[in-house]
Amino acid sequence: MLNFKGVILQRLTETAMTQTPSIKTQQMQVGGMDCASCALKIEAALGRLAGVVEVSVSAVTERLTVSYDPQQVTEAEIKNRVVSLGYTVVVERAASNLTMDVMVGGMDCPSCVDKILTSLKKLSGVTEASVNFSTGKLRVSYDPQQVNEATLRDHITTLGYTVITPTPKVTDDEDHDHNRGHSHGTGEFNLRAELLPVLLVVALFAVGMIFEEPLHNTPYSLGEYAVFIPAYLLSGWTVLKAAGRNVLRGQVFDENFLMTIATVGAIAIHQLPEAVAVMLFYRVGELFQEYSVGRSRRSIKALLEVRPDTANLKVNGSVKAVSPEAVRVGDIILVKPGEKIPLDGEVLEGNSQVDTSALTGESVPRTVKVGETVLAGMINQTGVLTVGVTKLFGESSIAKILDLVENATSKKAETEKFITRFARYYTPVVVILSLAVALLPPLLIPGATHEEWVYRALILLVISCPCGLVISIPLGYFGGVGGAAKRGILVKGSVFLDALTAVRTVVFDKTGTLTKGVFKVTQIVTKNGFSESELLTLAAKVEAHSSHPVAQSIREAYSQLIDDADVTDYEEIAGHGIRAKVNNQTVLAGNDRLLHRENIDHDTCNVEGTVVHLAVDQRYAGYILIADEIKEDAAQAIRDLKRVGVEQTVMLTGDNKVVAQGVANLLGLDSYVAELLPEGKVEAIEKLLSLSGKGKVVFVGDGINDAPVIARVDIGMAMGGLGSDAAIETADVVIMTDAPSKVAQAIQVARKTRKIVVQNIVLAMVVKGLFIILGIFGVATLWEAVFADVGVALLAILNATRVLK
Incomplete structure (x- = not known):
């Protein structure tokens, strides 16, 4: 089956780039992104590299997608640029490479990590290696034709370390994606451990506030400094260290630098309690932000838990538990009641009921028997099934679904692109404004003091970080894609979610779609x-x-x-x-x-x-x-579309006018066009597109025969069914249940997502704008500014998580 969109895009690319070399796209997993502006830093740094055509970083999935000209810049240079910013990088390799995950014992300092990595990378066949020192986990990607797992283990042992194989059961985020190289490098966020130094700072701060006057009255206010400075360093050491490191790398306008300047400035004008309070509140806010984002990531990852962990492979009469990636076409696997079906295949023996909700969002079980197809991700409920494998795991429907959900944020909506551009200019503008507030009024306004206006400038610095916007908006879109996936609707990127909010015309194919x-x-x-x-x-x-x-x-x-x-x-x-x-x-x-x-x-x-x-x-x-x-929910689907504001519903069919008119009248369609040849459908769509104005046109078809129309229309939807590869490849949105009523649900999810994203933008803009004004006029203090900044970020993140529900 030809991928018409791919063919059309290839032809356009060949025409536009006749004399230019081919562009390569690579995905990498980035570890260490612990703040909202990390994604912006990486995008900006890579965007300055010659040869980089396009770069997209998702702070939610911690995934980097970069398109580049390999004749101008290499993959190693791109990776090194990201590493130079202070992040870890794991390059996602093709399925031909294998990945070994082991726990390494005996590493007692960071130099051990360097020793292991340097030694492994000298081995022929090792393509990638990374060590998480905090967890002791080593991940090695290697070419099995050049080196094997036993050799790698022996090599590590000869260096003086022990090697322990993790249990097959996946329990943490780092192990979640097995051979896909998705190690985050940051471990699980531990709120309790992070709270201990915060509680100590709170105790010191309380002592300082209660005994502020006697401490202040000590010689040179040494008592005050003895209490507040340790509290300041305890609460802000990570911020200060990050700010210093980033400045040395040429990254000035980030939240660490801004908070450092604001609090050091407060100390300089002898506002010690406020300096500690700002750093303390900022740190507490960051903790809850990290906790909220962590919860959101876990919620999103829960969508991906349908990924089977093991397969029961039958070999010479015995059953062996292996990774699904190790199973080949033609192998026979055993699926027991309660287990996930690990690969696509055909039932050879047994009958059972299977839960398809992970794939379709529908809770009604389906009965399968000998000769019928079962898909990876289904849950076997009652009987034992013997299944002949028909597809490799990487080619199965569930693998493609997981890939779609994980990569959804690589196709950014215009709103996301706008916020990215906005954040790049917003922070420097506010910093320049704060400098003007600190320097100009004392020179121009009689009686104005430097201390007063420097204090007001510090307030502006505190609220100049766009964290709430930068993290909550991608999180909102990702949640929208995840929420749709839970309903059996696969949306291939936030750009299509945005487009669905503007749908005014929905066009249906008849056979296999409405019938x-x-x-x-x-x-x-x-x-x-x-x-x-x-x-x-x-x-x-x-x-x-x-x-x-x-x-x-x-x-x-x-x-x-x-x-x-x-x-x-x-x-x-x-x-x-x-x-x-x-x-x-x-x-x-x-x-x-x-x-x-x-x-x-x-x-x-x-x-x-x-x-x-x-x-x-x-x-x-x-x-x-x-x-x-006619499908049971077809008439309801048309009513639902009218209810959500779709102005026109149309049916295109190759059937005769009598049949078409009967179906259109029965379902309540606005119009129909019958007796169409395949090229006639494209012409009909062209006319509808010319009449649609600013409204978007959706075409819903079976994803195979209607591929040319799906490629031409604003948003192509396919009745993907269970396992329709062509539908998943061709369309922008895939309905896994074949139910036309899901079209209206997709539009509703898109509108809810857009509504929440707009709420977050308005909330952040209004609050920050208000406090900029209040800070300039001296009404707001540093206390209120940091509450506003952290509070807005936290509220925006919590609001974004509603999309998943």
Whole structure:
């Protein structure tokens, strides 16, 4: 199946870049992003590299996607630039490389890490190695054709360390993605451990405030400094250290630098309690921000817990637990009750009920028996199943779904791009404004003191960090994609969520979209002396090589084996039907257009229902009537779309006008266009696009036959079904349940996401703008400014997590 969008994009790229080298796209997992502006730093730093075409960093998934010209910049240079900013990087490798995760014992200092990594990277075949010193975990990506796991273990042991294999059960974030290289490098956030120094600072701060006057009255206020300075260093040491490190790297305008300047300035004007309070409140706010973001990440990762951990592989009569990636096509696996099905396959033995909610969002179990297909991610509920594997894990539906959800933030919405640009200018502008507030009024306003206006400038510095916006908006969009996935709707990026909010026209294909696409022969009408059995036999033989559902229904009605030797000169006539020779008779089978095209005299044109006309040696033989059942939720889907504000619902079909009109009237569609050839659907969509104005047009089809239309329309939706690879690849949005009612749900999720994102933008802008004004006029203090800044960030993050629900 051709990926039409890929072909179109490739042609456009080849035309526009005839003389330019190919662009390579690489994904990397970035560890150590502990604040909202980290993503901005990385994007800005890589954007300055010659040869980097596009870069996107998600602070939520901690994933970097970079497109670059390999003739101008190398992958190593990109990685080194990120590492130079103070982050860890794991490059995601192709599936041909394997990854070994082990715990290393005996590492008692950071130099041990360097020793292990330097030694491993000298080994031939090692493509990537990383060590998390805090957890003792080593991850090595290697080429199994050059080096094996045993050699790697022995190599580590010879350096004087012990090697321990982690248990197969995945319990922490770092182990979550197995061979995909998704180590975050930061470990699990421990709120209790982080709170201990904070509580000590609170105690010191309380002592300082209670005994402020006697401490102040000591010689040179040494008592006051003895209490407040230790409290300041305890609460702000990580901020001070990060600020110093970043300044040395040329990164001035970040929140660490701003908080350092604000609090050091407060100490300089002898506002020690406020300096400690600002740093303390900032640290407490950061802790709760990290905790909230951690909870959000865990909620999002819970969507990905459908990933099977092990597969029970049958080998020589015994069963062995292995990683799903180690299983090959043709292998046989055993799935016990309560276990996740690890790979796509066909049931060879047993029958059971399976829970498909992880894939479709639907809670109703499905019964499977011998010969039926099961998919990775389903949960076996009742019986034992023996399954023959039909796809590698990397090619399974669940792997593609996980990849879609994890990579959703790589296609950023315009709102996200705007906030990224805004944050780059907002902080420097406020810093310059604060300098002006500190320096100009004492020179221009009679009686104005330097101390007073420096204090007001420090307030501006405190509220100049755009953390709330930078982290909450991507988190909101990611939550929207995750929330839709929980409902069985796969959205391939936040850009499509934004587009769904502007939908005014929804166009449906008929067969397989509004109808079940399950055809049954209901009537055989003969003409010119042909019998029903003759007509059915001719139809079944001429349709013997067609995969169309109508052809399948005719063959099922015939229910006899067809000798391929009976059928010769087979020819499909696009949009019309089939011509073939059956036992030396030229047989035509197709729609009414085919009869007119071939000048066949006939007395029946308009038949209500799906119909196949037949002609034998230019003589009309009759027709076969086939029924296609409308989906149960189709009428409700149209009503729901009207309720959410969609102005026009249209159906495009290749069926005749009588059938199309009947379906349109039954469902309450606004209009329909019938008897369309494949290219006719594209022309119809072009007309709708030209009339839509600013509103977006959605086309909902089966994702295979409708690929050209899906590629052309604003938003292409596919009835993906369970395991339809072509649908997942082609469309912008995939409905895994084949239910048309999900279209309105997708629009509702998109609008809820957009509403929450706008709320966060307005909240942050209004509060920060208000406190800038209050700070300039001396109404707000540093205490209130830090409460406002941290409070806004926390509220925005908590608000963003509502999208997942």
